[in-house]
Amino acid sequence: MRYRIDSETEEYITIATVRPETILGDTAVCVHPNDPRYAHLAGKFCFIPLVNRRVPIIFDDYIDLEFGTGALKVTPAHDINDYNLGLKHGLPVIDTLNEDGTMSEAAGLYIGQDRFAVRKQIVEDLRALGLIVKEEDYVNQVGFSERTDVVIEPRLSMQWWCKMQEMAKPALEAVEADEIAYHPIKFKNLYRHWMSNIKDWCISRQLWWGQRIPAWYDNEGAIYVAETAEQAHEAYKAQKPALAAQFPELRQEEDVLDTWFSSWLWPMEVFGWNKQPDNKDLAYYYPTQTLVTAPEIIFFWVARMIMAGYEFTGKKPFSEVYFTGIVRDKQGRKMSKSLGNSPDLLQMIDDFGADVVRFSVMISSPAGNDLLFDEGQLEQGRNFCNKMWNAMKLVKGWEDRCAEGLDDSQVTFAINWMEARLAEVSAEVSEMMKDYRLSEGLKTIYSLVWNDFCSWYLEWVKPAQDQPISVAVYDRTIAIFEQLLQLLHPYLPFVTEDIYHILKDRTEGDDLIVRQLPAYPVPASEVLKSGSLLQEIITAVRDTRVKNQLKPKDVIKLSVDTANQAFYTQVTGILKRQINAGELVYTSATVAGSISLVVQTDKLYIEAPDVVIDTTNQRLQMEKDLQYYRGFVVSVEKKLLNEKFVANAKADVLENERKKHADALAKIKTLEESLA
């Protein structure tokens, strides 16, 4: 449509709009300062059609040169961007809409008619005046009310605000100084940014449900803010006795408070702070320990609770905040009622058990990261519970086979190793717990139970079929099992408690849920290293067996060329059983007709009497290894010969490099000898 320019000659400026009814509220026309088409209009005015209001033509680089005609009608009352333009250029604001969407008095025309009717009518009226240039279909984004599904019209209104600047200060400082610690820490950034650019808080809502704002109006529009209606009336009478005598009633504000305006009191209000600020519970529990919540409400709720805490009690509301992730479906969508993509928790608990559901959520919940809910994790949890149950069955089955006075020297190593692992992992897990790395903690315990305990330890101490087991080994195994269950208890409370009580008769009150973790000694690193070595040997031999098509039942003879016979002596029983070796002997020479392999710097020779052995593959593998280690030595030497590296690297890093170098050289030597 065309707006007439205020000039001697008849001249128009053409403007496009999808909301023609809003022209009644126009208070300017805006063009880009660099637009040659409109440069001559500097300082000029134009007339708003129909109402014939004379408004300025303003220049602002907010305008997109390419878009439409390059000229924008500015309606500060009914568009947020126009409103900001109006503020910047000091434009008047004309609110042309009533609350019910009809045109207001201020519109000057079509008063009382619905906005959509006016939208059509005004086009006809403009056309009659010859001001319509062109009409075309146009698709644009329009907001609809979530509740009433009605098109939302931006409109100016009076609202209540809470001044935030002062309150934000101590709240920001507390988090910056880790007086209140965030987990994970990355949310500090977000918080800092928001708090240092904090805006005043619009606390009024036009809803029927909620706490009404405690403000009262008199007939002259004066406002009385008070705790109660009585107090408001008293203030009214005191200030305006004459008016109060004539009109004794005050009208309370109909707007209610934003729901967060009460929620921000939560940490103290749960202890009854409002009615009794000095009560015992509050004194004992406040400030509280840890708030667990979602990162999406860090501003709505967390920041405001912190501000309220300092504002009203002078103290922080809590010491730590743990932000969980948001559970999403497999496609990464938020779970919601309207999408219907929330899993049925009760059904899942029926199908898998409460512990398993808890497991599946915990295993995939790194703090602050969203988790995609996957049924596969339920299976993993179920399998894990089964694994522990079966381990319990195995161990419990030994109870009747316990015997005194047995020689358990062959399994002592296993027990010492497992106890050391338990101590080691337990320390790791407590560190993770302290840092709220909950999923990592669970993964660590999971691996300790499944791999260390079930796959290695139990196999190492397991008596042969129908053979008795030493009481000492049994008791220590039970003790280890108990401690594993205890570590796991926070994650799987029901299953662990159940197994704990099946493992042994318990006295009243001897429950996992109240049991304290023992103080573990510092684990012996020698034992741990020997354990890894033993595992490495077993895995290497098994791998060799598979690669050479030895059947599990084929009994082998193992010859070992080592400088560390003491170690092998200690674990002979375990080793022989784990690799199905009938014999373990020591040698210092190559064993002819055997498969040879190298573990660290020990040379192992496998003979299988009844099986024809082809060592070609084995030799090829060793040659590949040899090549790798030679390259490795070169790269390490390069580092060690680099003066800057030697000068700059930390002492332990340097030492480590030297050790790597020596180890690799020893390995090469061993490989070369084996291949000779």
Next chain:
RNA sequence: GGAAGCAUAGCUCAGCUGGUUCAGAGCAUCUGCCUUACAAGCAGAGGGUCCGCGGUUCGAACCCGUGUGCUUCCA
């Protein structure tokens, strides 16, 4: 429009202070096993341009810049 975050195995993700926990886990895949706790299991294996480009450093998955893609919050 403003801001924050993410990008690592086929999938979902760990990886803290730059250097052996350094390229990992689970699932999936392949091979062999009904071995007397467990086949929902056991044993073994394969699989990677740590998104692209540039920089800092003796040294980068990690720090900085930049590009691309995605997510979220605010307006």
